[in-house]
Amino acid sequence: MTKTTASFWIQELLLQPHAEGGYFRETGHSPELIVTEDRLERYLYSNILFLLTADNPSHFHRLKSDEVWYFHEGSTLTIHLLHPDGRYEAVRMGRHPENGELFQFTVPKGVIFGSSIEGQSGDFALVSCMVSPGFDYRDFELLPYDVLLKYYPDCGNVLEKLAYKKLPRDCFRNEQV
Template structure:
C-alpha cells in the first residue's frame, strides 16, 4: 500500500531511498564553485521518508538545506573526514532546518511513521553532483566505528 502523501504530492522513488519530487528549479543559471559547470541557481524538492526506510549515505557537491514540514522528527546524520554527527529536525525541542555543507556525506531516517521534508540545493541539484560512499576504507571505518549505521551504507 502506498502512503497517501506519495499520491498527494506525486512523489517518485529516490535512488538514496524515500520518495521525492522536484518542485522548483530556477530558470537562472550559475557556475558551480566546485567544478565550474553550469547549474540552476537553486533547486528544491519534497522528500518523504517512511518508517523503517532510510536515506543512504550520499553526498551532494553543493550546500543543502533540509526543512521539516510534517510528521515525525527526522534524524539526519552528517559525515566529514571521519567526524560523524547527528541532528534531529522537526518536533518539540528541535530546530526545523539543518544545513548540510557541500561535500559532507548525509543520511537520514524518520523517527516515527513518516517525515516530510524539503531539501534546497544551491547551486541547484544535478545527479552528476551526487554520489554514494564508494571508498572501501570509509565503508570499513563506518562498519567498525559505527556498526549501528550499517543500514545507511
C-alpha cells in the same frame, strides 16, 4: 483531525522513489544559471519535496552543494553526518524544539549524510530540501557500506542501517571518501 499517512502524502504530492531511498518530487529551480568551480552550469538553486519512512531511509550519499532541509510533517527525523575529518554528528529535525529538534538545517557540501525516522513501521517525515547550487545527478554520489567502513570504522551501527551493501543499479560507486 484525520491522521495522514506516508501513502497519503506520496499520492497527494505525486512523489516518486529516489535512488538514495525515500520518495521525492522536484518542485522548482531558479531561472538563473551559474557556472560552478568545475566550470559546469547549474541552477542557482533547486527544490524538492522529500518523504522518508521508518522502513525507507535516505542512504549515505554526498553532494557538491549545500542542502537546506525544512521540516513539515510527521515523526522526528535524524540526519546522520559523516564529516571529512572523521567526526560523526546526528541532527534531529521535528516539531519539538524543546527537545532540541530543528525545523531547518543545512548539510554542508562535501559531507556524507543519510537520514532516518526512529519509529515504527508506517512512521514518516515530510520535508523539503533546497540545494544551492542546484541539484544535478552528476554532483551526487551514493557511498556503499564497504567503502564507508574503511573511513568511518567507529560508525558501524549507523552504517549498518544507512549504507547500501550493494548499490542500486546505475549508481556511481566511489572507492575513495
